[in-house]
Amino acid sequence: MPGNRTRTTAAAALVCVVTLTAQGAAFAFPTEPHPDRPASLAEVREELDRLYHDAEVATDAYNAAKEKADEQSTRVTALARDVAEGKKKLETLKLHAGAAARLQYRDGGLPPEVNLFLSDDPTQDLNNVSLAHQVQQGTKNLLVALTTTQKDLREKAKEASDQLQKLEASRKARANAQAKIEERISAAEKLESKLKKDELDRLLAMEQKAGAEAQSAWLSSGVLKDIKSKASAQGEKALAYAILQIGKPYEWGAEGPNSYDCSGLTSQAWAAAKRPIPRTSQEQWRQLARIDIKDMRPGDLIIYHKDASHVGMYVGHGKIVHAPRPGRNVTVADAGSMVILGVVRPDI
Structure with a gap:
């Protein structure tokens, strides 16, 4: 406040x-x-x-x-x-x-x-x-x-x-x-x-505006200009799995197949690529290899907030696929719309 x-x-x-x-x-x-x-x-x-x-x-x-x-x-x-x-x-x-x-x-x-x-x-x-x-x-x-x-x-x-x-x-x-x-x-x-409905609409508009502004600031820094890496074979499989889950609801503690929380989605996506990773976003940040954003490639995981409490999978072109929060569905979003802690790569 x-x-x-x-x-x-x-x-x-x-x-x-x-x-x-x-x-x-x-x-x-x-x-x-x-x-x-x-x-x-x-x-x-x-x-x-x-x-x-x-x-x-x-x-x-x-x-x-x-x-x-x-x-x-x-x-x-x-x-x-x-x-x-x-x-x-x-x-x-x-x-x-x-x-x-x-x-x-x-x-x-x-x-x-x-x-x-x-x-x-x-x-x-x-x-x-x-x-x-x-x-x-x-x-x-x-x-x-x-x-x-x-x-x-x-x-x-x-x-x-x-x-x-x-x-x-x-x-x-x-x-x-x-x-x-x-x-x-x-x-x-x-x-x-x-x-009221109009207030909910305004609240959503405020959220979208804030996210767009954060994304614009992130892109304007030139952070993506040197990113040319393509997904690995395993990364492509993990990303394909995550994309197929778009539209399924967020549910805390869930790891599919009908609903997911944020790390449930990423851990299951990489499990589908035959590369088991830690279950939680905090352990994914702690245990997986950290990558500079300039070296990021599709399939890598972007960890958010200083407490590593959220994670999404990089799709490319400044976008992620993630399970946002209760009441929302798995979706594609701007990678820079939230505060980025860092990037990790499972297949190293």
């Missing part, structure tokens, strides 16, 4: 009411420090931008937590299987150890099945080895196997317990992020629902 006005919180946005002026273009936010001064349509747009941005940041957090939870769940399942197999092996070793101890106590020998279980080479000619040595070596191997199995079982059980705790933490993080997403989107939708 301009001046010393503090931004309304999501909760305030949820309860904001419309106060129509004679021109029908102003709103009052009861929880603002100056409740008697109506907010302009520009301020409403700023608030909507903030709410949708916050929802997008929370969506990245949700996607990251979900990805971690899925990985941890897979690991917990594998560990549970290893622990079960380890317990069976331990029980078998204990049975053999008991049989060996009883036989040694009785007549100093080992049962044939234990010899086979412990022998490195069952075909070895045992006639040249003394019975005492056989018993000694067999008992030693059995004790080593028991000790090793018990140690491995303890470690696997501890790891399983640790992974379960991490899984629970990831699930809580995902739930918290989901609540924040739903709160922000609900607040934005409530705010938009108070607008």
Whole structure:
């Protein structure tokens, strides 16, 4: 908000009411420090931008937590299987150890099945080895196997317990992020629902004008004059996939085939090109190779905002294909209409 006005919180946005002026273009936010001064349509747009941005940041957090939870769940399942197999092996070793101890106590020998279980080479000619040595070596191997199995079982059980705790933490993080997403989107939708059609049209026109001005400023810098690179073979496949999704709705947490969020679209597009990339825009920015804009080519990913909370795929000629935000569909847009953080390339 301009001046010393503090931004309304999501909760305030949820309860904001419309106060129509004679021109029908102003709103009052009861929880603002100056409740008697109506907010302009520009301020409403700023608030909507903030709410949708916050929802997008929370969506990245949700996607990251979900990805971690899925990985941890897979690991917990594998560990549970290893622990079960380890317990069976331990029980078998204990049975053999008991049989060996009883036989040694009785007549100093080992049962044939234990010899086979412990022998490195069952075909070895045992006639040249003394019975005492056989018993000694067999008992030693059995004790080593028991000790090793018990140690491995303890470690696997501890790891399983640790992974379960991490899984629970990831699930809580995902739930918290989901609540924040739903709160922000609900607040934005409530705010938009108070607008009349002509006000919504004016709001959209303001958004388009701001985007066009940003694009014009970006192009006038000459940033695209040296861009001549063509898409790689994989880049062409990723771009073709993304283009085919145009018109499908944005949905937070979605990665197709019927709807997408911004990084769901880019990650699935590159998956279709047989090049898996991180699920979230923030991890795409962190992990993928960074490219100068002058070296950009179709298929590359443009990361937006200083917190890397949005991503689109470069189409060429200063355009991107992206999933914008709730209430919008996958579309082609001006690449410079938002604040660019940088460019990354998946196929390096």
